[in-house]
Amino acid sequence: MTYGRPTATLAGAAAGLAAAPLAPPGFLSPLGLIALATAAGLGGAIFSRRGPQALLVLLAGAAGALAGLGVGEARIAAIDAGAAAARPAGGVEALGYVTATPHRVDGQASVEITTSAGPLLVTAPEPVPDLPIGREVRARGTLRAPAPWERGYLERLGIARVLHATTIELTGARRHGLAGAVDAVRDRASAALGAGTTGAAAALLRGFVLGEDDRIDAATVSDFRRSGLAHLLAVSGENVALLALLAAPILALAGVRLRPRMLLLLALIGLYVLVSGASPSIQRAGVMGAATVIATMAGRPHARWHVVVLAAAVTLALNPRATGDPGWQLSFAAVIGIVLAAGPIRDALLPAGRSASSARRAIAEGAGVTIAATLATAPLMAASFGNASLTTLPANLLSLPAVAPVMWLGMLAAGLAQIPFFPVAPVTWIAGLFAAYIAQVAHWLGAPGWAQVELPGLSWVVVAGIYAAAGAALYGALTTWHRRRSLRPPRSLPLGLTLFAFLAFLATRAPDRTAAKGNAPGLRVIMLDVGQGDSILLAPRRGRPILVDGGPPGDGIDAKLEAEGVSRLGAALVTHDQSDHAGGIEDLLGTFPTQRLVYGVRTPRILREAAAAGTRPVQAAAGAEIRSGPLRLDILWPPRALEQGPGAHDVDPNTLALVALARWRGFRMLLTADAESESVPVDPGALDVLKVAHHGSADAGLQRLLDRSKPRLAVISVGAGNSYGHPDPSILATLASAGVPVMRTDRDGSVEIDVTRTGWSASSSK
Numbered sequence: 001m002t003y004g005r006p007t008a009t010l011a012g013a014a015a016g017l018a019a020a021p022l023a024p025p026g027f028l029s030p031l032g033l034i035a036l037a038t039a040a041g042l043g044g045a046i047f048s049r050r051g052p053q054a055l056l057v058l059l060a061g062a063a064g065a066l067a068g069l070g071v072g073e074a075r076i077a078a079i080d081a082g083a084a085a086a087r088p089a090g091g092v093e094a095l096g097y098v099t100a101t102p103h104r105v106d107g108q109a110s111v112e113i114t115t116s117a118g119p120l121l122v123t124a125p126e127p128v129p130d131l132p133i134g135r136e137v138r139a140r141g142t143l144r145a146p147a148p149w150e151r152g153y154l155e156r157l158g159i160a161r162v163l164h165a166t167t168i169e170l171t172g173a174r175r176h177g178l179a180g181a182v183d184a185v186r187d188r189a190s191a192a193l194g195a196g197t198t199g200a201a202a203a204l205l206r207g208f209v210l211g212e213d214d215r216i217d218a219a220t221v222s223d224f225r226r227s228g229l230a231h232l233l234a235v236s237g238e239n240v241a242l243l244a245l246l247a248a249p250i251l252a253l254a255g256v257r258l259r260p261r262m263l264l265l266l267a268l269i270g271l272y273v274l275v276s277g278a279s280p281s282i283q284r285a286g287v288m289g290a291a292t293v294i295a296t297m298a299g300r301p302h303a304r305w306h307v308v309v310l311a312a313a314v315t316l317a318l319n320p321r322a323t324g325d326p327g328w329q330l331s332f333a334a335v336i337g338i339v340l341a342a343g344p345i346r347d348a349l350l351p352a353g354r355s356a357s358s359a360r361r362a363i364a365e366g367a368g369v370t371i372a373a374t375l376a377t378a379p380l381m382a383a384s385f386g387n388a389s390l391t392t393l394p395a396n397l398l399s400l401p402a403v404a405p406v407m408w409l410g411m412l413a414a415g416l417a418q419i420p421f422f423p424v425a426p427v428t429w430i431a432g433l434f435a436a437y438i439a440q441v442a443h444w445l446g447a448p449g450w451a452q453v454e455l456p457g458l459s460w461v462v463v464a465g466i467y468a469a470a471g472a473a474l475y476g477a478l479t480t481w482h483r484r485r486s487l488r489p490p491r492s493l494p495l496g497l498t499l500f501a502f503l504a505f506l507a508t509r510a511p512d513r514t515a516a517k518g519n520a521p522g523l524r525v526i527m528l529d530v531g532q533g534d535s536i537l538l539a540p541r542r543g544r545p546i547l548v549d550g551g552p553p554g555d556g557i558d559a560k561l562e563a564e565g566v567s568r569l570g571a572a573l574v575t576h577d578q579s580d581h582a583g584g585i586e587d588l589l590g591t592f593p594t595q596r597l598v599y600g601v602r603t604p605r606i607l608r609e610a611a612a613a614g615t616r617p618v619q620a621a622a623g624a625e626i627r628s629g630p631l632r633l634d635i636l637w638p639p640r641a642l643e644q645g646p647g648a649h650d651v652d653p654n655t656l657a658l659v660a661l662a663r664w665r666g667f668r669m670l671l672t673a674d675a676e677s678e679s680v681p682v683d684p685g686a687l688d689v690l691k692v693a694h695h696g697s698a699d700a701g702l703q704r705l706l707d708r709s710k711p712r713l714a715v716i717s718v719g720a721g722n723s724y725g726h727p728d729p730s731i732l733a734t735l736a737s738a739g740v741p742v743m744r745t746d747r748d749g750s751v752e753i754d755v756t757r758t759g760w761s762a763s764s765s766k
Contacts, residue, residue: 010309012061016068017316018323020076068313072320079158079319093140094120094163097175098131102214108618109214111168112157113137119158121146124165125607125617130215132190134183136173141165144614156321164611185418186210192417193410196425197432204435205428207233209410220439227446228374228392229399232438234327240285244269244293247404253362265293272411287314288331308335326384330377337376341474342368348481366404370396375474379466389452391445398445399438406434523631523664523755525689526564529745529765530555532695532719532726533580536671537564538662543629544570544595548660548671550584557584558592568593570628572615575673576657577603589613598626600643600658619643620658634661636682637675654694655679667755670709677701687711688760689753690740695719696727706738713741713753713762720746 096115103110109128113120122139131137141164146154154162175183190210194202200220206212213221213233224230244265251261273286291311312332315322322328346368350361374396382388389395409431413424445451521541528535530551539545545566550557561569572594574582586606588594590613597610597617610617620626621640626633637659657673661684670684672693678701680693690711693699695718714735718726727744735742743751748764 006060007306007309008061009064010306010313012064012066013068013071014064014309014312014316016065016070017072017075017313017320018068019065020069020072020320021324068316071317075317075320079321080160092143092163093138094122094143094165095136095138095171096120098133098135098137100133101210101212102128102131104128104214108616109168111137112159113139118160120161120163121154121157121159122163122165122168123616124168125602125619128168129170131168131170132183132187134175134180134186136171136175137168138171139163139165139168142612142614146614152324156319156325162614164614164616166607166611188417189414192413192424193428193431195413196427196429197435200439201432201435202428204233204439205406205410205431208406208435208438209414220442223439223442223446225446226389226391226452227395227442227444228389229395229438229442229446231330231377232399232403240269240272240288240290244290247408248293248365250362250404253359262293266290268411269293271415283318285331287311288335291335305339308339311335326380329380329384333376333380334373337372338369340471341372341375344368345371366400367397370400375470379463379470383460383463387452389446391448391451395441395445398441402434402437406431406438409434521754521756523667524564525662525669525753525755527691527715527717527743527745527751527753528557528560529750530557530560530584530717532722532724533584534575534673534695534717535560535584536691536717537561537566538628538631538633539564539566540629540631540664543627543631544568546571546573546626546628546631546633547585547588548573548633549575549581549673550586550588552580553583553587555584555587558588561592569595571596571598571618571626573598573620573626573633573658573660574600574603574606575659575671575675576600576653577606578653578674581657581673582606589615598658600638601653601656602644626660630664632663633671634663635659636661636684637680664755665757667760669753670711677705684709688713689762690714692716692727692731692735692742694726695722695724696731696744697724698728698730702731702734703738706734706740711740713743715751715762716742716744718744718746722746 094113094115096113098111099114099119100112104126108123109126109131110121110123111128111131113122120143122137122141124139124141143161143163145151145160146162154160174180190206190212193205193209197205200217203213203215203217204220207216211234216233221230221233224233247268248261248265251264256264269286269290273283288311291307294307315328342365346361346364349364349367371393374393378388378392409427413427413431416422416424416427523541524537524539526537526539528537528551533551533555534549535551535557536548537545538548545561545568547557547561547569550572569588569592572585572588574585574597576582582603585597586609589597589609594613594615597606597615598620599606599617600620602619607617620635621643622635622637623640624635626635635658638656643656654674654676657675657680659673659675659680659682660671662669662671668684668687669689669691670682670687671691672680674694674697675682676693676697676699678699680701682705685708687709688711690705690709690713692702692714696716716727716731732742743762743764745751747766749766751762751764753760753762
């Protein structure tokens with residue numbers, strides 16, 4: 001197989017564009033340019049068998065790399081110039097147009113808007129109204145630079161400032177011109193997808209067809225994520241490619257020849273991009289989807305790879321920082337997988353020695369695309385998100401018969417909606433049935449506890465090794481299968497694996513690692529000695545630390561955290577608004593890097609302080625989950641109805657305090673805050689460690705909790721010589737009669753629990 005100068009030039013250009021955002025200071029020196037050009041040229045020459053012409057291939061790759069680097073630097077400068085100019089932090093009002101579908105997570109909404117000063121990310125606590133793309137919004141709050149954890153993501157979007165707002169409201173105005181016309185097309189399509197079907201099905205249809213996933217309920221989103229079907233809820237290159245490639249067999253059945261079929265599929269993609277709103281991410285998805293169609297239907301392998309490299313160069317020219325976007329990586333991986341394996345898998349599924357029926361060939365075609373894309377993206381998803389779905393392949397195959405119909409019917413409804421007064425309800429009703437079937441598959445295969453496994457951080461070498469092993473195994477199996485059936489064996493494995501290794505490097509080139517001091521175990525749980533108060537640090541080795549309460553104000557919680565080797569927090573959780581729990585957290589806000597503030601009952605004071613500090617507030621209630629690497633905090637109490645009820649601020653705060661179950665592999669610890677068992681009905685199951693509620697205050701429900709959970713250790717956070725009589729003698733007697741050993745901060749100082757894969761141990765600082 002020969003790769004000539006055009007492909008080498010494009011490959012070099014893509015390499016230069018990808019290198020632009022990664023280039024260190026001084027990289028544009030002559031020596032750096034020569035090194036990049038040589039490396040890019042050699043990459044093209046490796047796959048060339050043209051003898052003396054290899055030098056020309058090398059030079060073509062070098063020239064492409066230099067041009068790509070120059071274009072990449074210019075594009076980055078242009079993107080950064082469009083970002084909002086830096087301003088002092090303080091109260092501001094922003095007026096701008098919505099440019100992307102809002103994200104709604106854990107009671108917090110965030111939306112990208114463009115203003116006269118440049119693009120902004122605006123965040124606000126729920127409730128936030130529907131924010132259609134192209135509508136003008138007004139928000140007032142505190143403008144700050146992005147937090148370190150979100151800086152890279154926002155940089156890729158060209159956003160330099162974040163507005164932490166108290167509310168976001170629609171003004172009623174819309175965009176004008178071409179953008180306004182596209183918005184009107186999208187609005188009509190969105191309205192049509194909500195006609196003739198239930199609210200849940202309508203939300204799914206908008207997610208499938210338009211990428212509007214912000215109104216899909218959290219349980220359904222969780223099912224799709226755990227089952228490996230989450231890609232269906234976002235407009236990605238893989239989605240666009242599946243839409244077009246699943247349409248290809250239907251056109252073939254109708255007798256459409258190859259070239260007209262390809263043109264029709266490309267027209268379908270163009271229509272889809274327009275109806276979906278034509279945002280930058282959707283434009284990129286359209287490019288990747290078109291590349292997949294052309295590469296899959298191209299007759300020559302060289303032409304296929306040329307198209308793949310062209311798609312990479314085009315998308316990176318739009319935004320060189322796209323290489324750091326998991327969506328770009330997954331789209332590109334899906335394209336590579338489809339080019340490499342979709343055809344051979346399809347042929348392996350067809351009967352040998354005789355022609356297959358058109359229907360069977362269509363099924364084999366769809367299965368080949370689905371299997372190839374699923375296998376190609378799985379390792380990258382594991383590296384990017386720290387988990388893997390064990391049901392992703394069967395879930396995608398089971399949903400395959402409904403994916404194409406729901407997309408076609410959804411697009412048909414969206415297209416017909418552009419005709420005034422055209423009845424689209426019958427079309428969306430049928431589409432809603434297919435959407436409901438996919439949701440049912442997601443629930444069947446996402447609900448079991450074993451459906452998803454948590455993974456440690458994977459280096460790019462490990463991910464590349466997984467691709468190499470899986471690719472070699474698949475190549476060997478398909479080669480053997482094809483030779484037995486006298487078919488041509490699959491080719492291009494070395495090039496494909498090289499590209500996968502490059503993607504693996506991109507996926508993990510900036511891993512998030514918060515190391516604990518020394519050679520720490522997998523999880524450290526530290527009951528900090530903060531006197532008469534609560535403060536518990538959970539520090540997983542692979543993940544950002546979480547602080548549950550901060551003790552009383554003025555106790556120097558920041559110094560205690562630094563002494564434990566913690567320089568920033570993934571989350572600070574305020575169980576309830578009392579000074580011996582919330583005071584230390586308020587001291588941290590604005591002075592100690594904290595990604596999220598998790599709270600229960602809404603407290604305006606704390607929310608204002610979080611907004612001023614640039615910390616994202618997240619409201620949690622029973623059923624919520626807080627993650628950090630393999631560490632999970634399941635919120636067991638209070639129910640959202642009690643937490644948000646009209647009398648929530650009039651009852652004892654202790655009874656509505658957040659109660660969480662901390663889980664790390666097999667280790668389980670109940671964090672009870674001040675919620676005593678006699679008034680808070682939780683059933684956590686078997687426990688390793690129980691944090692005794694309310695500093696050991698009298699609790700008539702403790703015995704029942706001990707009978708159900710049988711903890712192996714109880715810890716009490718309590719101040720020495722306190723005037724409350726904590727811990728109550730009855731509590732100590734109950735624990736003693738149950739045979740549960742006790743550690744106390746008033747006598748033992750800070751209590752540290754070290755958890756490993758094989759067990760756990762507890763020690764004290766005194």
